[in-house]
Amino acid sequence: xxxxxxxxxxxxxxxxxxxxxxxxxxxxxxxxxxxxxxxxxxxxxxxxxxxxxxxxxxxxxxxxxxxxxxxxxxxxxxxxxxxxxxxxxxxxxxxxxxxxxxxxxxxxxxxxxxxxxxxxxxxxxxxxxxxxxxxxxxxxxxxxxxxxxxxxxxxxxxxxxxxxxxxxxxxxxxxxxxxxxxxxxxxxxxxxxxxxxxxxxxxxxxxxxxxxxxxxxxxxxxxxxxxxxxxxxxxxxxxxxxxxxxxxxxxxxxxxxxxxxxxxxxxx
Amino acid sequence: xxxxxxxxxxxxxxxxxxxxxxxxxxxxxxxxxxxxxxxxxxxxxxxxxxxxxxxxxxxxxxxxxxxxxxxxxxxxxxxxxxxxxxxxxxxxxxxxxxxxxxxxxxxxxxxxxxxxxxxxxxxxxxxxxxxxxxxxxxxxxxxxxxxxxxxxxxxxxxxxxxxxxxxxxxxxxxxxxxxxxxxxxxxxxxxxxxxxxx
Numbered sequence: 001x002x003x004x005x006x007x008x009x010x011x012x013x014x015x016x017x018x019x020x021x022x023x024x025x026x027x028x029x030x031x032x033x034x035x036x037x038x039x040x041x042x043x044x045x046x047x048x049x050x051x052x053x054x055x056x057x058x059x060x061x062x063x064x065x066x067x068x069x070x071x072x073x074x075x076x077x078x079x080x081x082x083x084x085x086x087x088x089x090x091x092x093x094x095x096x097x098x099x100x101x102x103x104x105x106x107x108x109x110x111x112x113x114x115x116x117x118x119x120x121x122x123x124x125x126x127x128x129x130x131x132x133x134x135x136x137x138x139x140x141x142x143x144x145x146x147x148x149x150x151x152x153x154x155x156x157x158x159x160x161x162x163x164x165x166x167x168x169x170x171x172x173x174x175x176x177x178x179x180x181x182x183x184x185x186x187x188x189x190x191x192x193x194x195x196x197x198x199x200x201x202x203x204x205x206x207x208x209x210x211x212x213x214x215x216x217x218x219x220x221x222x223x224x225x226x227x228x229x230x231x232x233x234x235x236x237x238x239x240x241x242x243x244x245x246x247x248x249x250x251x252x253x254x255x256x257x258x259x260x261x262x263x264x265x266x267x268x
Numbered sequence: 269x270x271x272x273x274x275x276x277x278x279x280x281x282x283x284x285x286x287x288x289x290x291x292x293x294x295x296x297x298x299x300x301x302x303x304x305x306x307x308x309x310x311x312x313x314x315x316x317x318x319x320x321x322x323x324x325x326x327x328x329x330x331x332x333x334x335x336x337x338x339x340x341x342x343x344x345x346x347x348x349x350x351x352x353x354x355x356x357x358x359x360x361x362x363x364x365x366x367x368x369x370x371x372x373x374x375x376x377x378x379x380x381x382x383x384x385x386x387x388x389x390x391x392x393x394x395x396x397x398x399x400x401x402x403x404x405x406x407x408x409x410x411x412x413x414x415x416x417x418x419x420x421x422x423x424x425x426x427x428x429x430x431x432x433x434x435x436x437x438x439x440x441x442x443x444x445x446x447x448x449x450x451x452x453x454x455x456x457x458x459x460x461x462x463x464x465x466x
Contacts, residue, residue, distance in 0.1 A: 047365060100318050105416075107417035160355060223283055
């Protein structure tokens with residue numbers, strides 16, 4: 001977990017992004033509006049976008065939402081290298097959905113493009129949430145603002161903290177197998193067998209680690225009663241306005257789709 | 269905790285249930301991430317008849333069935349699958365929120381079967397039925413989000429193959445995995461361990 005906010009003296013820095021309690025070590029730049037938005041607001045915005053776009057097949061409205069999501073990228077505080085890394089698979093997903101719906105669907109090219117753009121418009125907000133939110137902040141916001149059950153949320157957060165450990169164990173398993181002379185060489189069947197063995201060993205390792213972690217959490221009184229919060233997830237006016245803006249955008253997107261005559265309910 | 273005056277409930281969640289299921293979910297989040305790449309890489313092989321790629325779906329349903337088998341508690345299947353979905357999104361799966369909703373749908377499908385048995389049957393039959401049911405919710409969700417323009421015959425083929433994949437890979441696979449995990453002793457703090465009775 002990150003350092004408690006009270007222990008960090010403010011050396012005369014103005015209260016801005018860097019004074020944010022419980023945040024990631026590197027403060028987001030002032031332009032990173034999306035990184036400073038409460039994760040609960042971002043999750044809610046992504047959820048209402050999904051609900052609003054799911055029942056309708058509309059290339060125009062979906063394109064409006066997708067464009068708005070892309071317009072937020074410069075304000076996400078995500079580095080260009082990361083954007084390129086995620087952008088490739090993202091575009092590939094959209095393209096493959098479009099091609100499959102076009103070649104094998106009943107709706108013709110326009111609806112195929114609509115299906116691809118719609119799926120990307122649904123996916124992008126969630127990707128933005130994941131890229132711009134610190135996992136600890138996200139868990140705090142979900143528990144304190146959206147009243148998600150605390151024990152499961154903290155459990156997932158704890159498991160997330162184990163992932164770097166699992167990566168290290170994966171490397172160790174690889175080295176151990178190499179030391180024992182188990183190498184696949186050019187044999188793909190042997191490669192699959194070694195991979196499956198390593199994956200199973202990792203699963204065993206992770207269950208043992210999780211069991212010990214649970215014991216340690218029990219010893220510290222986890223889940224025995226009401227918890228207080230070291231980090232407060234603050235909701236600002238900007239977060240409310242962010243949600244209002246999302247709702248307005250979704251209404252406008254549907255209105256534009258209806259006006260353009262491309263709006264139709266799914267499977268109708 | 270008031271565990272002294274009454275025996276621990278068969279249905280109440282302990283910390284170890286939550287953390288181990290979340291950890292198993294996290295490992296499968298990694299697996300999903302690799303499987304997503306594999307799925308995209310081999311999709312050309314299935315291009316002749318795209319619904320046939322549904323045979324690969326079962327791997328995404330594994331944590332739901334396996335989570336149920338490990339903890340044997342209400343909500344275990346749902347929780348493990350959602351945890352896997354959340355972790356795979358935080359690791360950078362490009363489906364975003366759609367993946368988490370899909371995780372909910374898949375977990376709920378498996379959960380429904382375990383609930384229907386009153387959380388009392390955990391054999392191969394129940395596991396395969398849970399895989400089939402998780403496959404059914406997956407089919408519904410995938411057709412609505414990804415392939416809404418497909419003709420009905422494609423949709424039916426997709427549904428049937430997903431069900432088979434769910435039964436074999438997720439149902440059968442979970443039973444084998446659970447047996448193997450029990451043999452290693454890693455599940456010692458769970459009811460299914462030899463001599464364990466919680």
